[in-house]
Amino acid sequence: MNKVYKTIIEPGNGEYVEKKSRFIGYVRHVESEEEAEAFITEIKKKHYDARHNCSAYSVGEESVIQRFSDDGEPSGTAGKPILEVITGNELNNVCIVVTRYFGGTLLGTGGLVRSYTEAAKECIADTEVVTKKCVIPLKLTTNYNDLGKIQYILGNEGINIRESNYGENVDVIADVFVDDIERIEKKLTEATAARVVLTRGDIEFVLC
Numbered sequence: 001m002n003k004v005y006k007t008i009i010e011p012g013n014g015e016y017v018e019k020k021s022r023f024i025g026y027v028r029h030v031e032s033e034e035e036a037e038a039f040i041t042e043i044k045k046k047h048y049d050a051r052h053n054c055s056a057y058s059v060g061e062e063s064v065i066q067r068f069s070d071d072g073e074p075s076g077t078a079g080k081p082i083l084e085v086i087t088g089n090e091l092n093n094v095c096i097v098v099t100r101y102f103g104g105t106l107l108g109t110g111g112l113v114r115s116y117t118e119a120a121k122e123c124i125a126d127t128e129v130v131t132k133k134c135v136i137p138l139k140l141t142t143n144y145n146d147l148g149k150i151q152y153i154l155g156n157e158g159i160n161i162r163e164s165n166y167g168e169n170v171d172v173i174a175d176v177f178v179d180d181i182e183r184i185e186k187k188l189t190e191a192t193a194a195r196v197v198l199t200r201g202d203i204e205f206v207l208c
Helices: 034-048 078-090 108-125 144-155 178-193
Strands: 006-007 014-016 021-029 052-059 065-069 094-101 130-141 160-166 170-177 197-200 203-206
Touching: 006 021, 014 108, 014 203, 021 034, 034 052, 034 065, 052 078, 065 078, 065 160, 078 094, 078 108, 094 108, 130 144, 144 170, 144 178, 144 197, 170 178, 178 197
Parallel strands: none
Antiparallel strands: 006 130, 014 021, 021 094, 052 065, 052 094, 130 170, 130 197, 130 203, 160 170
16 A cells, blocks of 8 residues: 555646647546546547547556556657656656647657647646645544643644544544554553553545
């Protein structure tokens, strides 16, 4: 499982021109192969008159799936370079499609690789790269006397508190990095003499 990875949230696009051939890049956040393929189909419909719509994507958090397509370009000159831009930026759950409008001059293998690479870079540069990490939402039920100790530990560990509810007791939900969960639970238990009640939620990926 990828416990920390980079991705994008907002779509981006960019363009690179080589000897009058236009390479238009589009990048979008996707959560599955189905979403990636749907995005590729969407761009192909948008640019139905283009000679090529080449693509690559990397999806999945537990088991990463990577695919690419040259869409009629010489093997290894389009889809693979696009995928290498994705992996080179350590991105996951993203799909890039680069549309090519032929400019009348053959670019050769090197020219194609460079052009598809640059178009992919341009569309990534048009959006914001963010980092997500794997966390376990930990619900802490505590009395008011122990609340200060708990807040100190969470703050000192840099753990995000996503929610706090105040009633007869206090319920706090904190995002604990999956690798730290047992250590943090032990620390909280010891600090409160086991008075705090800890309840784990389901694993999630959240923005760092």
